[in-house]
Amino acid sequence: MKPSLAKGTRDFTSQEVSRRKYIINILQNNFELFGFQPLETPSFENLSTLTGKYGEEGDRLIFKILNSGDYTSKVNQEDWDNKSHQKLTSQISDKALRYDLTVPFARFVAMNHGKLTFPYKRYQIQPVWRADRPQKGRFREFYQCDADVVGSESLLQEVELIQLYLKSFAELKVSVTIHMNNRKILSGLAEYAGITDKLIDFTVALDKLDKIGKEGVVKELLEREITQDSIDKLDFLFSQSNDALENLLQLKEKFAGNEIGLKGVEELEFVLTQSLNLGVDMQNLVFDITLARGLDYYTGAIFEVKADEAQMGSIGGGGRYDNLTEVFGVKNIPGIGVSFGLDRIYLVMEELGLFPEEASSKVEYLFANFGGDEVLESLKLMMQLREKGISAELYPESAKINKQFTYAEKKGINNLVFLGEEEIKNKTVTFKNLEAGEQKTVSLEEFLG
Template sequence: MKPSLAKGTRDFTALEVSRRRYIINTLQKNFELFGFQPLETPSFENLSTLTGKYGEEGDRLIFKILNSGDYTSKVNPEDWENKNHQKLTSQISDKALRYDLTVPFARFVAMNHHQLTFPFKRYQIQPVWRADRPQKGRFREFYQCDADVVGSESLFQEVELIQLYLKSFSDLKVPVTIHVNNRKILSGLAEYAGITDKLIDFTVALDKLDKIGKEGVVKELLERQISQESIDKLDFLFTQSDDALENLLQLKEKFAGNEIGLKGVEELEFVLTQSLNLGVGIQNLVFNITLARGLDYYTGAIFEVKADEVQMGSIGGGGRYDNLTEVFGVKNIPGIGISFGLDRIYLVMEELGLFPEEATSKVEYLFANFGGEEALEALKLIIQLREKGIAAELYPENAKLNKQFTYAEKKGIRNLVFLGEEEIKNRTVTYKNLEIGEQKTVSLDDFLK
């Protein structure tokens, strides 16, 4: 049988792993600079923990895990006969791979809230799984890098998370624009258009504007039983000006007497104004009224990060989710969080050639193997190099030098070291820099310095 990969998954070579680690290490350093602490949760959760948290579309993309043993023995024969997949799922599966890191985090907070110090700030860098259709920048297994704060309603958390985004992408040299909106504004728009009962349908369709355009969104709204009259009232959404504060002013007029809409405008105004006061460039922060982020659990600010110079979906996103722990029986723990899309950030950096030389882990010295005593002396020297934190290895066989040269070149090893009988006798080391072709003989002491 010819080996193959499961769709939407990848193997990572040494170069890719090193570069991914470079991104992760940069993010981790910044998470900790901003006061976040690390957390890890299991790769799978109880299915009941995950379902109903991501909306109808999200629920369909959860990877279910079959119960162990004879999972068919407890199935209702009638459901089996009728192929009723919804009823069958709960009978043959009670666990699932995590879909994101936010819901497992909410579950953790609900289980441990008596022991935690609030506001509780955590970051988490782990893989998640979605039964999505694979395409460029979208995989079925991918890493999320999240930072969340729970236990604070302060809008300064939103301001801080914008700072965290900008510092992290600045460190990675990726030019970005952060799109911001507020879920209360979307609720206000639904109220304004008389479609409050269709809020989720409205936001899910609106969130696809980038992908399917105005015509596609209008078509989907009509398919979701939203009237042409309501759609006409919302037509101004598609012709926004570039001035965020001007757009907010226009909304204030439309939202006269609309409490939830006005609250959203007020919150967003604060976040934008404070961010600008802290020196955030107006070009880096965009009020995008059509940004909806199609997840049910957001209740306030929502963010989406786009790379400026590469055609790619969002490379980060998040928002405020004040009611998330409530579904686990714990009330009054407001939360806000952002996520960095590691895989898409990688693709952007690769396309723009942004990975520095140090993002690739390389062996500094390969010691040629001359066999017997020379090999043993080489290993003694290798131990001393490793003590100094310098990567070095001995070619395992006493093979022809050509073969050892080829190995070093293919692995991208910088220096080939010759420690033969002559060098051992004279306490010297000969090494050749394979990048520039220069060969030197130096004293053993000088080499170790």
């Protein structure tokens, strides 16, 4: 059988792994500079932990794991005959691969809140799985790099997370715009349009604006039984100005007497103003009133990061989720978090040629293999180089020198070392820089530096 990859998954070459590590190292360093501590959770969770947290669409994308053994033995025959997949799922599967890192984190906090010091700041860099339709920048297995704070309602956390985003992307040399909104504003809009009972339908449709356009959103709203009168009231959403504070002022007028809407405007105004006071260029920070993010657990600020110079959708996102641990029986632990999309960031950097030379892992020296006693001396010298943190390898066979040259060139090793009988006797080392085409002989001491 011809081998193949499962759809939406990838192999990573040595160069790709090295470049991914380059991104992760920058993110990890910044997470720790901002006071976040590492956490890891299992790759799969109880299905009950994950379902009901991501909305109707998200729940459909959870990868379920079949129970081990004869998973059909406890199936209700009537449900089986009727092919009732919703009823069958709970009977044949009680585990699932994690869909994101936030819900497992909330489960961890709920289980350990008595031992944690609040506010608790954690970062997590691990793979997640979604049964999505694979396309450019969208995979079924991908890494998330999350930073979350729980146990604080302070809006300064939002300001800090904006700083974290901007500092990290500046170091990666990726020019970005952070789109912001507040779920309280969306709740206020639903109240203003008289569709409070349709809030989830409204936000799910609105979140697709950049993909399906105004006509597509209006069509979906009508399909979700939202009246034309309500849609007409919300028409101003599709014609916002570029001035965030001016848009907020317009909202204040529409939200007169609308408590939750005004609260959202006030929160967003604070975050924008403080960010401006810290020197953030408003070109990098946009109030996007149509931004909804389709996850049900957000309750306040929501973020989405987009690359300015590449068509890639969002390369980061997050928001405030003040009620998430309540579903696990633990109340009053507010939280906020952001995520960096490692795979999409990689694609953007690759497209724009932003990876530096040092982002690729390369062997510094290849020792030519002449056989005999020279091999032992080469191994001894390689040990000394490695002690100094310099990478070196020995060609495994005593092959023709041209073959060893070709190996070095194909692998991108710049220096080929010759430690023959003459060099051993004179305590010297001969090496050729393949890039420059220069060959020199130096003393052993000089070579080891």
